[in-house]
Amino acid sequence: xxxxxxxxxRGLTExxxxxxxxxxxxxxxxFMVASPFVLQSGIRVSTPSLEQAKHDDDATDLKAEIYLxxxxxxxxxxxxxxxxxxxxxxxxxxxxxxxxxxxxxxEGEVFYDQVIAIMDEARQCGALSLSIVRRN
Numbered sequence: 772x773x774x775x776x777x778x779x780x781r782g783l784t785e786x787x788x789x790x791x792x793x794x795x796x797x798x799x800x801x802f803m804v805a806s807p808f809v810l811q812s813g814i815r816v817s818t819p820s821l822e823q824a825k826h827d828d829d830a831t832d833l834k835a836e837i838y839l840x841x842x843x844x845x846x847x848x849x850x851x852x853x854x855x856x857x858x859x860x861x862x863x864x865x866x867x868x869x870x871x872x873x874x875x876x877x878e879g880e881v882f883y884d885q886v887i888a889i890m891d892e893a894r895q896c897g898a899l900s901l902s903i904v905r906r907n
Contacts, residue, residue, distance in 0.1 A: 833868040835861055835898070837889060841880035845889070857889075862896040871899040876906050 838846040845852050847860055865871050873893045877886055890901055 833864060834870070835864050835868070835873045835893070836904075837861075837873060837875045837893070839875070839877035839881045839885060839889060841878045843885075858892055858896055861893060861898075865897045871897055872902065873898040873900065874902050874904050876904040 836846075836848050840846070843854075845854065845857065847857065848864070852860060861873075865873075875886065875889060875893070886903075893901060
């Protein structure tokens with residue numbers, strides 16, 4: 772009893788760090804989980820219909836129209852293109868264009884990862900505006 776009475780007279784001299792460490796580690800885990808969502812970059816894409824894209828077309832400015840086929844080949848402005856030569860051809864076309872706009876369309880059987888790879892390639896080649904066009 773004597774030791775208990777002495778502790779009450781002296782007060783609490785030790786700080787309990789266990790709960791403080793638990794809170795800090797919980798916050799670190801929350802920030803680690805949430806940071807990939809904050810740091811993700813995105814591509815802003817508009818999806819007009821094919822008719823609307825043709826009406827908005829400037830006759831004086833070049834646009835790159837990319838069409839992906841289900842067999843893996845692609846068309847750049849109506850001409851067949853090999854995937855290896857696609858980057859250079861698109862880069863040259865975008866260098867001559869003022870608006871640097873790219874219209875992308877694909878057949879129904881084309882996977883999303885192929886479309887996204889073409890979008891990434893177009894962005895790396897200097898495209899400022901990407902549009903996905905739905906063909907009827």
